[in-house]
Amino acid sequence: MKIAVVGKGGSGKTTVSGVLARSFGRSGHNVVGLDCDTNPNLGLSLGVGDLETERLLSLRDQIEDSEQKHAHTWDDILEAYGTDAPDGVRLTVVNRIDNPEPD
């Protein structure tokens, strides 16, 4: 199954997604938590903590600095750019905007 959680800012999307992902994980499903927010916080809801959420996000910057190779398949992406969250959930992030545009 593939579930997308949407709604107004502050309505609880990230919290609901995090709890859903871990609940499915606990009942034995293989779960990928995919954070599609340009301002990604799902790591915090899943419980991987502040530092790991930030580290995960900096992977994209590492690609741009060519410290990391591009991943070519879905599995590669999860392997290279994901992190393990509790209850067997694998978390990855689509993109992130954390610097202002030049103009």
Next chain:
Amino acid sequence: MIRIAFAGKGGSGKSSLSGTFARLLARRDRPVLAVDSDPLPGMAYSLGIAVDDHPTPDDVVVEGPEDGPKWVLRPGLDAASFIETYASAGPDHVQYLQFGNTWGHFQTLQRGQHAWSQVVREMDPAAWNVVGDLPGGTRQAMFGWAKYADVLAIVVEPTPKSIHVARRLLNITKAQWAPSQIVVVPNRIEEHADVERISSALECLAIGAVPNDLAVTEADKLALSPLDYRPGPFVEAVEQLVSVVESIYDLDVQPQTNGKP
């Protein structure tokens, strides 16, 4: 003239704060233009305007010259007449403009953005105090939608997610076009430790501390402005915030006059 924009995480209270701020500023006999650039606009409610749908029509812009911006205000329409024609009147004589409404498609949003940037760039800086409400998150703020502001107020709740968003937004200080004053406004504060949590995590200037006021939640449910429903600690705190922001200008910290052509 004051030019302030509110940004922050979705649900952090930007609309409630900016709408209330706009009206309290207007009560000090200032002409106030409230601008909502959220594609899912919510500022109308906190201003006390019953209908929340005041989109800017598509035909305010026409295609621009080849070497210029993609869309420009149509001939005969300038910033002043744009405001006169398309702003909605709210309580306390606040005028309200809405940009980026999502009833349209992507191109409509682009047109709204161009119209908006031209209006703020070309409007008479002596005519209006501007109070802006940005959408939640980092996207629009990072793309310079708050360029018009002298003061960027980042609304932060004492939660890790909200602080995270604020930390990212503080990167705007690095931009060449950054508003000259970037401040953090703690919201939904219940105890002193909440303010501590925010200011120590962000290592930046926090102005005010807006308390968690149940009346605001109730006003939200009734689609009323916090000013029109049991004004209490929240309204008092925003009143103080207005004074602090006025004093930023009085201190003459040389806000950039971003609005000047």
